Structure formats: structure tokens, C-alpha cells
Amino acid sequence: MSRGMLRDLQAVTAGRVYDRSAFVVVEPAHRDDVSAVARFCSARGVALSTLGTGHAQRPHALFNGGVVLDMRALNAIVRVDEEAIVAGAGARWFEIADAALAIDRAPPVLPTCLELSIGGTHATGGIGVASFRHGQQIDHCLALDVVMANGEQTTCTPGDALFLACLGGLGQCAIITQVTHALRPVARDSREYRLSYSDHAAFAADCATLADEPDVEAIDAQAVPDGRFQILVRREGPALHASHAAFIERRSARAGMHRDRPTKVALLPDTPTTDAFLPLIGAWDEHFVPANAAPDVTRAMLSLVPSDWLARGHVLLWQLAARGSPPFMPRPPGDRLALISVRAPTDAVDLTAMAGISEVAREAGGTRYVSRYRAADRSTWSAHFGAGWPTVNALKRRFDPQGILNGGVIAYEEDQRSEGQHG
Numbered sequence: 230m231s232r233g234m235l236r237d238l239q240a241v242t243a244g245r246v247y248d249r250s251a252f253v254v255v256e257p258a259h260r261d262d263v264s265a266v267a268r269f270c271s272a273r274g275v276a277l278s279t280l281g282t283g284h285a286q287r288p289h290a291l292f293n294g295g296v297v298l299d300m301r302a303l304n305a306i307v308r309v310d311e312e313a314i315v316a317g318a319g320a321r322w323f324e325i326a327d328a329a330l331a332i333d334r335a336p337p338v339l340p341t342c343l344e345l346s347i348g349g350t351h352a353t354g355g356i357g358v359a360s361f362r363h364g365q366q367i368d369h370c371l372a373l374d375v376v377m378a379n380g381e382q383t384t385c386t387p388g389d390a391l392f393l394a395c396l397g398g399l400g401q402c403a404i405i406t407q408v409t410h411a412l413r414p415v416a417r418d419s420r421e422y423r424l425s426y427s428d429h430a431a432f433a434a435d436c437a438t439l440a441d442e443p444d445v446e447a448i449d450a451q452a453v454p455d456g457r458f459q460i461l462v463r464r465e466g467p468a469l470h471a472s473h474a475a476f477i478e479r480r481s482a483r484a485g486m487h488r489d490r491p492t493k494v495a496l497l498p499d500t501p502t503t504d505a506f507l508p509l510i511g512a513w514d515e516h517f518v519p520a521n522a523a524p525d526v527t528r529a530m531l532s533l534v535p536s537d538w539l540a541r542g543h544v545l546l547w548q549l550a551a552r553g554s555p556p557f558m559p560r561p562p563g564d565r566l567a568l569i570s571v572r573a574p575t576d577a578v579d580l581t582a583m584a585g586i587s588e589v590a591r592e593a594g595g596t597r598y599v600s601r602y603r604a605a606d607r608s609t610w611s612a613h614f615g616a617g618w619p620t621v622n623a624l625k626r627r628f629d630p631q632g633i634l635n636g637g638v639i640a641y642e643e644d645q646r647s648e649g650q651h652g
């Protein structure tokens with residue numbers, strides 16, 4: 230990899246918040262290459278980090294001084310059929326979506342930016358505007374081919390401790406080389422609505438009722454400037470157009486309709502490329518909260534958000550049908566959650582406001598979305614994982630006893646695992 234390419238990756242990684250460099254970058258073309266690198270690092274105690282496409286707001290993918298595996302060349306679509314797609318960890322979601330749509334199938338949930346890798350979002354959870362119905366992307370993972378820290382290759386499936394440790398696991402226990410991901414049928418006709426509110430209560434009520442409508446496939450809710458709120462909704466299915474009037478009728482009388490237009494596939498985002506997102510790269514803080522607490526939490530967070538963040542920043546509310554409990558991704562109990570995301574513009578990060586926002590979520594029983602969690606000491610990590618903290622430590626010890634994989638992320642109970650080792 231050239232220095233220029235590495236700089237490009239650093240520009241995207243961590244929303245330009247961090248500046249890290251690697252000792253050496255390896256681009257594996259085959260899972261045997263990943264094994265060889267892991268064996269090399271394990272024999273010498275060298276830190277080994279995994280890079281998907283570098284969209285995480287964290288420095289760990291470019292760990293100082295160690296070896297970085299740039300997974301982007303491991304991107305083959307190995308197989309696709311009506312039930313599932315099998316792809317290399319470096320395949321990006323637009324490649325997955327294209328291959329699936331070609332046979333009228335789709336992944337249940339897509340991220341809004343389709344340039345993320347399938348390995349990267351399985352290591353971070355993967356959430357999108359269809360998560361209110363279909364959960365996170367990791368909920369649709371059928372199998373993972375992985376390389377262990379010692380170079381051993383294995384395949385894990387639901388029920389295996391390693392499988393759960395890899396889902397949302399920030400590459401702490403193994404390197405994902407291939408993912409088998411479920412597909413669902415997709416309708417080719419959908420209709421998009423952009424609803425606008427000046428009243429928070431009406432906005433919150435419509436968010437909740439939309440999630441129960443059978444033909445709604447995408448809900449993207451956000452706070453916008455001037456005390457207003459917006460919901461982008463996409464519906465799909467055979468009764469779509471005939472039920473248009475009834476759909477509008479069911480919305481709050483205080484909802485304004487700004488756009489109603491036909492679209493092709495409900496779950497495909499309008500602006501799927503990283504370039505389209507560059508203005509939105511900044512410091513994000515994201516929290517899972519119980520769905521019934523989301524209206525109060527959103528209101529309290531908005532009272533703390535500096536006024537210009539809504540114009541230049543972002544406050545998003547995505548609902549989530551939660552399933553399972555991956556150990557590296559603690560979430561509040563219950564199956565109806567909301568992910569509330571607050572973005573500070575890069576040049577106006579207000580740490581006091583950010584801390585206040587986290588406190589509001591914590592008081593409501595919320596947890597941080599670990600993919601966006603910035604540096605924290607051991608006691609903060611321990612509080613983050615709560616009762617699951619001993620399990621997380623035990624999994625790390627079991628699957629990566631030397632602590633070489635993706636160091637510098639979680640401050641484990643033993644020092645060598647909190648910092649990784651420099652080669």
C-alpha cells in the first residue's frame with residue numbers, strides 16, 4: 230500500500246479525529262495469507278489490527294507500530310442464492326446489494342453508507358433504517374469463516390461462543406475472512422414520504438406507530454433546525470398505492486408532508502457513497518435506549534445540544550428490534566430499543582455537552598454503541614459492560630491469549646490486553 234493510500238484511509242478513519250500509522254500494511258488476497266500473517270505476529274507478539282474500509286470513528290484499525298491487515302482485496306462474492314450470500318470480509322455493501330438484487334433478494338438491513346465492508350459491520354453490529362423491523366445486520370449472520378490469533382482457520386455458526394464473540398466484537402477475538410449472510414425477498418416498487426413536525430410529541434407518536442405498519446420498510450427520523458423534526462419513510466408491497474390515503478390518514482394531524490414520490494427499492498439509501506457523507510463525518514456519540522424512554526431522552530438531549538449542531542451536526546433516532554445479546558455489544562434489556570445518535574461538527578466538539586448527552590442516556594438505562602465509543606479507561610469499560618465484563622475478559626483470554634488482536638480498544642483487566650504490543 231502506498232503512503233498516499235494510507236493517508237486517505239486515515240482521513241476517513243475516526244472522522245479525522247485520530248492520526249495513527251502502521252508499521253506495515255498487508256493486503257491479503259486469500260484467507261491463507263491472513264493465517265500466515267497471524268502466525269507471524271503471534272510468534273513474535275506483534276500487534277495485529279484489521280481494517281475494513283476505515284469508517285470507524287476509532288483509531289484501532291490503524292494501530293501504532295503493528296501490522297494492519299487491509300481486508301479490501303478479500304472481497305469476492307463467493308455464492309449467492311435465494312437464502313443467503315457468501316462474501317469475503319472486504320466486500321462492500323453495494324457489492325452485496327448488487328449481487329442480491331440481481332436475483333430479487335436483498336440483505337434485511339443495509340447501512341446508509343454502502344461503502345462499508347461486510348466484515349466491518351459484522352464486527353461493529355451494523356444498523357440502518359430497516360433495523361426497526363429487522364434488527365441489526367449481525368442478527369442475519371448465518372456463519373463466519375475466521376482466522377484465530379494463532380493463525381488457525383475455523384468456521385463458526387450460531388450457538389458457538391466464538392460466533393457471538395465476533396459479532397459486534399470489534400475484531401477482539403478473531404479475524405473475519407468470510408461472511409454468510411441471510412437474504413430476503415425484495416419488492417421493486419416502493420413509495421417514499423418525508424414527514425415534517427414542529428411538535429415533538431406528534432413526531433414521537435408517529436415514530437412509534439410507523440414501526441407497527443406492515444408495509445413500512447424504512448424509517449429515518451431526525452431532529453432538524455428551528456425546533457423541527459423529520460421522518461423519512463419508505464413503504465413497499467402490493468397494496469402500496471391503494472393504501473396511500475389511509476396511510477396519510479393515520480399520521481398525526483400535525484405532520485406536514487414535504488415529499489411523496491415513488492422509489493424502486495425501499496431499503497436502498499439515496500446517498501450511499503462516502504463522498505456524500507464527508508460533510509457528516511465528525512464526532513458521533515450513539516446510545517441504545519429503551520424505545521419507551523426515547524421521546525424523553527431525545528428531548529433532554531436536544532436541550533443540551535448547542536444550537537448550531539442541528540444545522541451542521543445531526544441528531545438521529547433509529548428504532549431497533551433487538552435480538553440476542555452479543556457479549557461485546559451490551560444493550561438495554563427488551564426487544565424494542567432506539568439508537569439515538571448525536572453528531573458534533575468536527576470544529577465544534579463540546580465535550581461537556583457530549584458528557585451530558587451520555588449521562589441522559591445512562592440515567593434512562595441506555596448503553597453506548599460500542600462502535601462509536603472513544604477512548605476510556607478500565608473502570609469506564611467495566612461500567613460499560615456491567616455484569617458482562619467478566620465474560621468479555623474471559624472471551625479475550627480464551628480466543629486471543631496473547632492479546633495481539635486489535636489492541637488499544639478495550640482496557641481489559643490485564644495490562645498487555647489494554648495496550649496490545651508494539652512490533
Ligand SMILES: Cc1cc2nc3c(=O)[nH]c(=O)nc-3n(C[C@H](O)[C@H](O)[C@H](O)COP(=O)(O)OP(=O)(O)OC[C@H]3O[C@@H](n4cnc5c(N)ncnc54)[C@H](O)[C@@H]3O)c2cc1C
Pocket residue numbers: 278279280281282283284285286289290300318319339340341342344345346347348349350352353354355356357399400401403404405406503506507510600635
Ligand atoms: C459516513 C459513514 C456512514 C456510516 N453509516 C453507518 C450505518 O449506516 N450503519 C452502521 O452500522 N454504521 C455506520 N457507520 C459506522 C461504522 O463506522 C461502521 O459500521 C464500521 O466502521 C464498519 O465499516 P468498515 O468496513 O469501514 O470497518 P472499519 O471501520 O475498518 O472497522 C471497524 C471495526 O471492525 C474491525 N474489523 C473490520 N473488519 C474486520 C474483520 N474482517 N474481522 C474482524 N474485525 C474487523 C476493525 O478492526 C474495527 O474495530 C458509518 C460510518 C461513516 C463514516
